[in-house]
Amino acid sequence: MFGDAGFLTSRIEEAIGWARKFSIFQYPFVTACCGMEYMATACSHYDVDRFGAGLPRFSPRQADVLFVVGTISHKMLPVLKRIYDQMAEPKWVVSFGVCTCTGGFYDNYATVMGIDTIMPVDVYIPGCPPRPEYVLDGLLKLQAKMQAQHSSGRRPEPEPRPEFE
Amino acid sequence: MNADALIQAVKDRFPQGVIASHCYRGDATVLLGREVLPEVARTLKTDPAFQMNFLMDLTAVDFSAFGTRPSPAFFNSSGVGMGPRPQIPDQDPWPGPPGPARFLVVYHFFSLPLKHRLRLEVPLDEADLEVDSLTSLWAGANWLEREVWDMFGIRFRGHPDLKRILMYEEFVGHPLRKDYPVNKRQPLIGPRN
Numbered sequence: 001m002f003g004d005a006g007f008l009t010s011r012i013e014e015a016i017g018w019a020r021k022f023s024i025f026q027y028p029f030v031t032a033c034c035g036m037e038y039m040a041t042a043c044s045h046y047d048v049d050r051f052g053a054g055l056p057r058f059s060p061r062q063a064d065v066l067f068v069v070g071t072i073s074h075k076m077l078p079v080l081k082r083i084y085d086q087m088a089e090p091k092w093v094v095s096f097g098v099c100t101c102t103g104g105f106y107d108n109y110a111t112v113m114g115i116d117t118i119m120p121v122d123v124y125i126p127g128c129p130p131r132p133e134y135v136l137d138g139l140l141k142l143q144a145k146m147q148a149q150h151s152s153g154r155r156p157e158p159e160p161r162p163e164f165e
Numbered sequence: 166m167n168a169d170a171l172i173q174a175v176k177d178r179f180p181q182g183v184i185a186s187h188c189y190r191g192d193a194t195v196l197l198g199r200e201v202l203p204e205v206a207r208t209l210k211t212d213p214a215f216q217m218n219f220l221m222d223l224t225a226v227d228f229s230a231f232g233t234r235p236s237p238a239f240f241n242s243s244g245v246g247m248g249p250r251p252q253i254p255d256q257d258p259w260p261g262p263p264g265p266a267r268f269l270v271v272y273h274f275f276s277l278p279l280k281h282r283l284r285l286e287v288p289l290d291e292a293d294l295e296v297d298s299l300t301s302l303w304a305g306a307n308w309l310e311r312e313v314w315d316m317f318g319i320r321f322r323g324h325p326d327l328k329r330i331l332m333y334e335e336f337v338g339h340p341l342r343k344d345y346p347v348n349k350r351q352p353l354i355g356p357r358n
Contacts, residue, residue, distance in 0.1 A: 074352045074353055077353060077355060078354055107347075108340075109340040109345070109350055
């Protein structure tokens with residue numbers, strides 16, 4: 001009656017996207033000084049609850065969005081990967097701060113050059129640390145992405161990365 | 166005791182063990198042979214004249230690349246090069262690296278009751294990187310010595326559990342040595358560089 005993508009289906013997709021983007025249960029993986037700015041964003045002055053993201057869950061099973069906040073070292077990376085694997089689909093990853101985006105100013109034996117070397121990242125929020133306005137902007141971009149996403153929550157497979165030797 | 170008196174007191178007690186001493190910028194420093202280190206440390210802790218009951222820091226220095234690159238100048242906030250501040254006493258100059266020894270193990274002691282501090286330095290040759298552990302005297306030396314082992318590969322004889330503290334067990338080498346490539350990584354998972 002409605003065809004492949006008829007009226008009812010597209011309305012349901014929209015409703016699911018709306019519900020998802022305003023009930024972000026985040027998992028804050030906080031390792032470094034960016035956590036201070038994350039806390040400032042989450043507290044009442046900037047009030048991340050206005051966007052439905054005010055309830056951090058400290059279990060990856062209950063979380064939708066993985067906030068990776070702060071420098072990730074090679075010793076920490078397997079733990080982060082495990083947390084990511086434990087989260088249920090649909091899930092999103094926010095790279096908070098320049099260290100998680102690219103490694104930041106660290107270029108040494110200990111630091112991972114960006115968490116996107118091991119997991120797909122949906123929103124990058126660079127900055128050292130990013131201001132709360134910047135974080136909220138990233139959150140709004142993530143909401144737009146959630147709204148636009150297919151209801152199954154599946155994302156295309158990440159492009160294969162070249163192996164460096 | 167002030168810095169000069171501290172150095173003199175250590176020299177008087179251990180005339181055979183003290184290699185050199187200086188008071189660069191007001192910090193009393195004594196270079197020791199490693200064979201007398203446990204005895205000197207015990208004296209510093211237990212003798213009522215010293216009462217060094219606080220091991221503030223324990224670290225090491227790798228001098229293998231010393232002098233191969235020019236050091237950056239001191240800069241003030243406007244970017245103009247400047248020397249050290251004149252109020253820092255500088256009449257006793259820094260004597261430079263400890264001769265042929267590659268490593269220097271550095272101990273910083275402080276006396277909480279007497280409010281004086283002393284730095285011990287133990288030069289070590291690369292061929293035999295071992296020095297006695299001070300964990301029996303200061304329990305806080307445990308993790309500090311593990312850190313020195315992890316970062317520099319210097320062994321501590323008599324340490325109860327000498328294993329890596331910062332890096333993971335799979336890590337090969339000691340990253341703060343000057344011959345470790347500055348950005349060589351050994352990732353556990355993910356792409357290798």
